Amino acid sequence: MTTVDVDPARTDPLADRIRSLVLPDRVHGSIYTDPDVYARELERIWYATWVYVGHASEVPEPNDYVRKTIGPQQVVMTRDKTGAIHVLHNRCSHRGNLVCDADRGNAGSFRCPYHGWTFANTGDLLGFPFNQGYGGSRARAELPGLGVVPRVESYRGFVFASLAVDGPTLREHLGxxxxxxxxxxxxxxxxxxxxxxxxxxxxxxxxxxxxxxxxxxxxxxxxxxxxxxxxxxxxxxxxxxxxxxxxxxxxxxxxxxxxxxxxxxxxxxxxxxxxxxxxxxxxxxxxxxxxxxxxxxxxxxxxxxxxxxxxxxxxxxxxxxxxxxxxxxxxxxxxxxxxxxxxxxxxxxxxxxxxxxxxxxxxxxxxxxxxxxxxxxxxxxxxxxxxxxxxxxxxxxxxxxxxxxxxxxxxxxxxxxxxxxxxxxxx
Amino acid sequence: MDELGVVANEFATVSVSVDDRGNGTRLRLEDLRTGTVRHLDALELESIVWAPESWMRALLDPSAHRWRDAERGPARESLDEP
Structure with a gap:
């Protein structure tokens, strides 16, 4: 059997193109206008590296929350009852509705306006109406809560988040x-x-x-x-x-x-x-x-x-x-x-x-x-x-x-x- | 009756007042979106203060009371209280 060593870079035409568009002393105009480049930016930068989300002073009290963003992604930055800060995806785990609409508020739990699914401000699913349709309350343990952004760290009150599970620490990122x-x-x-x-x-x-x-x-x-x-x-x-x-x-x-x-x-x-x-x-x-x-x-x-x-x-x-x-x-x-x-x-x-x-x-x-x-x-x-x-x-x-x-x-x-x-x- | 104010966020709006029309004071809570009212006396309030977090989480399950399935009994039993 013949094996072929594949250079990953060689199988990535978009990477080749970007290399040709971004040079040490000039950049090509299409780097600002190409939707394929933008799509890769979301995956490689906005959804992979540390991105600034908000400041701890914006959620000073337990159960405060503010709506924030990671690129085009809508997130909610919350401070739970214990004082810990979380960054949650603003999307109901039932039908995908935006759960929070207000720019800021104080709430220990969020109730989706579409079908009433209710979540703690840590993302945990607390329940949903008429649970016999799911076989009773025990279904709660099987159903997902709000999406939790996997990495959240702060420096001097500046809260950053990363959608990537692994990667450099925030301190390494900031340098x-x-x-x-x-x-x-x-x-x-x-x-x-x-x-x-x-x-x-x-x-x-x-x-x-x-x-x-x-x-x-x-x-x-x-x-x-x-x-x-x-x-x-x-x-x-x-x-x-x-x-x-x-x-x-x-x-x-x-x-x-x-x-x-x-x-x-x-x-x-x-x-x-x-x-x-x-x-x-x-x-x-x-x-x-x-x-x-x-x-x-x-x-x-x-x-x-x-x-x-x-x-x-x-x-x-x-x-x-x-x-x-x-x-x-x-x-x-x-x-x-x-x-x-x-x-x-x-x-x-x-x-x-x-x-x-x-x-x-x-x-x-x-x-x-x-x-x-x-x-x-x-x-x-x-x-x-x-x-x-x-x-x-x-x-x-x-x-x-x-x-x-x-x-x-x-x-x-x-x-x-x-x-x-x-x-x-x-x- | 002393109106203390309205506690509101985007998910609920509740008027809070101290009702002193009886022989002692009690808290009056009114869900302004439906008009549903609940009174809480001092011992009930103290019990809430001391209740574990799991109790509050269970209370927030919509199926627990307000939106529970018909075969599990009246969903709005609190309305029948005096």
């Missing part, structure tokens, strides 16, 4: 990006952030990867956001210039950041990153100094908040947090909220106001980006030229003391890193 969440939490006098300001959902007709790329693209702000910068007198635009000491950094695992802290340190203004003078938030400044001591508190308040994209869907942009959710190859939702710091009510009020102006329903920042996403999606559908260029700053990339690749504030180091990781996952 160096975890320290950015630490940096964020240090801005609270109590060391915690709270996502309690409510959410705005922005849906765009664009592929999700355009959003991921844009989040740490330091090349666009001076163009796309020039109007809000000029109206508000913001100095943010200058942070993203060739004169800026800020850097773009590849953190590994597809995670990237615009590290603006060198520029904030050069300017040396506490809370300069938030555009809020210390005099306007005296309680916050006092609380920070009481917690950390004056010197360390000033250092924390000067360095500011991170601007980090944690692949594939968590973006912390200094004062606001975005959760990216693909709905289809050309439809994406950005869920956005103002970050709130525990123990900082005076700062939090200002952050909400700022976020209303930047990313609220009539906000001037995200609307600019949304316009670019949708124009980009229409643009890549055109036939020529076929490729998108990724070479900006390639010749001047360096490796920092921590071994991370860095570029200047406006270089496309972050995009190249994201695509390298993407290619590994997809092929």
């Amino acid at each position: 160096a990006a975890a320290e950015r969440l630490d940096r964020l939490c240090r801005l609270s006098p109590e060391g915690e952030v709270e996502l309690t300001a409510g959410w705005v959902k922005h849906e765009v007709t664009a592929n999700w990867k355009m959003l991921v790329e844009n989040e740490t693209d330091g090349y666009h702000p001076q163009f796309v956001h020039s109007s809000i910068f000029s109206i508000s007198g913001s100095g943010i635009g200058a942070l993203y210039s060739d004169k800026s000491t800020a850097v773009t950094r590849a953190l590994g695992g597809g995670h990237t950041e615009n590290d603006l802290s060198p520029e904030f340190r050069r300017l040396g203004v506490p809370m300069g990153w938030a555009g809020t003078p210390e005099a306007k938030i005296p309680d916050y400044v006092a609380a920070m100094r009481a917690t950390y001591g004056s010197e360390t508190a000033d250092e924390i308040m000067i360095n500011g908040s991170p601007h980090v994209m944690i692949f594939p869907n968590l973006f912390v942009a200094e004062i606001q947090l975005f959760q990216i959710q693909p709905l289809a190859v050309d439809r994406t939702v950005q869920h956005v909220t103002a970050i709130q710091f525990a123990g900082a009510p005076d700062l939090n009020r200002r952050l909400v106001t700022q976020c209303v102006g930047s990313v609220g329903p009539a906000g001037m920042l995200l609307a600019d980006d949304a316009e670019m996403y949708e124009r980009n999606q229409r643009g890549v559908a055109q036939r020529q030229p076929e490729w998108l260029d990724l070479t900006r700053g390639l010749h001047r990339e360096r490796v920092d003391d921590d071994g991370h690749t860095i570029g200047t504030a406006t270089d496309e180091t972050s995009m190249r890193a994201m695509w390298r990781h993407y290619r590994e996952l997809m092929t």
